[in-house]
Amino acid sequence: MRKVLYLILLVLSAVMTVLTVITSVLGTAGTEQSVFHSTWVVFVFAAFVLIQLVCLFTLKPRFSVYYAGFYLLHIGLVLTLVGCFVYYLVGDVVNVSIPVDRTAVYSEILREEPDSSGNTTLKLGFGLGVTDFKVEKYTEETGVTGTDKHYEATLQILANGKRVPETVSLTVNHPHHQNGWKIYLMNYDSVTQSSVQLMLKKDPGEYVTLTGLWFIIIGTFVMCLLRRKGAGDTV
Amino acid sequence: MSTSVVLITAIVSAVLYGAAAVLRRFAVTKRIGLICWIAAVAGNTVMVGNNWVINGYVPFVSMYQVLTFLSLTFCLMYLYVRYMHDGGWMDTYFCLLPAVCLIGVCFMGIGTKWHFPPALQSAWFVPHVLMYMIGYTLCAVAFLLTVMSLFRKQDAAKLDRGTYQLVTLAFPFMTAGMLFGAIWANEVWGAFWSFDAKENWALVTWLMYTLYLHFRRHSSLRKWSKLFVILGFLCVVVTMFFVNMMGGSSQHAYS
DSSP states (O other): OHHHHHHHHHHHHHHHHHHHHHHHHHOOTTHHHHHHTSHHHHHHHHHHHHHHHHHHHHSOOOOSHHHHHHHHHHHHHHHHHHHHHHHHHHOEEEEEEEEBOSSOOEEEEEOSSOOTTOOSEEEEEEEEEEEEEEEEEOOTTTSSTTSEEEEEEEEEEEETTOSSOEEEEEETTBOEEETTEEEEEEEEOTTTOOEEEEEEEEOTTHHHHHHHHHHHHHHHHHHHHSSOTTTTOOO | OOHHHHHHHHHHHHHHHHHHHHHTTSTTTHHHHHHHHHHHHHHHHHHHHHHHHHHSSOSOSSHHHHHHHHHHHHHHHHHHHHHHHOOGGGHHHHHHHHHHHHHHHTTSOTTOOOOOOGGGOSTTHHHHHHHHHHHHHHHHHHHHHHHHHHHOGGGHHHHHHHHHHHHHHHHHHHHHHHHHHHHHHHHHTSOSOOOOHHHHHHHHHHHHHHHHHHHHTSTTTGGGHHHHHHHHHHHHHIIIIIGGGGOSOOTTTTO
16 A cells, blocks of 8 residues: 555655756746646646645554654645645635835736636725835945845735725835735836736645644654664664 | 865865775775874865855855765765764765865865855754755765775675665665655645756655665665665765756755
8 A cells, every 4th residue: 555655645746856857958937836826736736735735644653753743744745735625625816016106006817818717807895006116225344336225015905994004114025914904015117116016825724834834844854863773763 | 264275175085084094995094094083084074064154154155165065964874874884894984975075165166255045044954954954964975885896796785785785874874855845835835846856856865765765775776776876876966066057946945
């Protein structure tokens, strides 16, 4: 049984390797997205989840530090991929360019492409505007001149039922959470600095994925570093 | 330090690492080898310190900085493996690889000043890179041990055990490096995984070592396990050095 599972793992790894090599050699922008987001690749990942489950359910329960790591790691793999599937099925993402304007607040955003239900707009459930934008560049003393050191947008959020908008400072690496959406500062109009590019993302599987990722990290450390000498080395 | 002083330090340290690798092999010259190694580590540390002071942050941004730090990581990992896993016999391999890294450093833009773009200004940056450095140094030595085991049949069992020790040490660090990157990517780009070329190659590398650890545990598949250490290290080299040269759009363009 174990041999079959290992061989399936080999086949799945071979598929990933071949796809990676092909997309790297083709090297055109967007190739990775179109290949790795296709339905049959999702089936490959689903098969990966399946072999983790078979592995978990066919192993005789044993209690040791090594096996605690084993369970954490394999459950973590399942949680991570389940979280990703949840996003794949019911998640949403919209990229939008919003002008820097002290007076404008938007509650509906035009989608770049219609969603699966054919909607061309996104109703946010709150008002969103950008009132200010600042960018700091590197100077000769601090590094390469003219490149961005820091940029920051000031958001105006008008939550439902509230009359006074809330002001939020948005920077790269620090997204803002609002009504189940995560708002990211992605870019800005580098010529006029009159608009910023935001990404709004709804990911109901995010915390499942995060839990899975931490399970995998802790599981591998427990399994590989805290095990007694020779554990896991049996054939 | 001026560029020429850095270059001379890199060359001298590389030569000293190389000398230590040779001298540590013989009982008579073992002590001289140790002195060479200590001198090389000192030179290497000065280079890393110099980068750190000039940049004002952990010197992980350019490939020059990464390789300089990587060569020092070999020394730190050697000390760990020697004292925690009785791996003193691997000293030659741990001396040889930093020499190769420092020779590589000589061909890179030493004088270039690098900036720290907003996307890299995150608490995840240092753990992400550091975990990978630790993992990859151990994988590099494991690769050398595997190659040696193919030629030195009399020591094959010892070399095979050493490889397994190093890969089991490397694997959690490599996993943490990859997944810290995923957690960070979710904060900066809004996606845990973007199927970027560098990410895909890192995943393939991880899968190769996963296959090694699984195949080695099975009596009838064990004979194939060495293949995955070799393929895994080839993937490490592609991930670190060649992905950005392959063209295409990468979110890891600065690495």
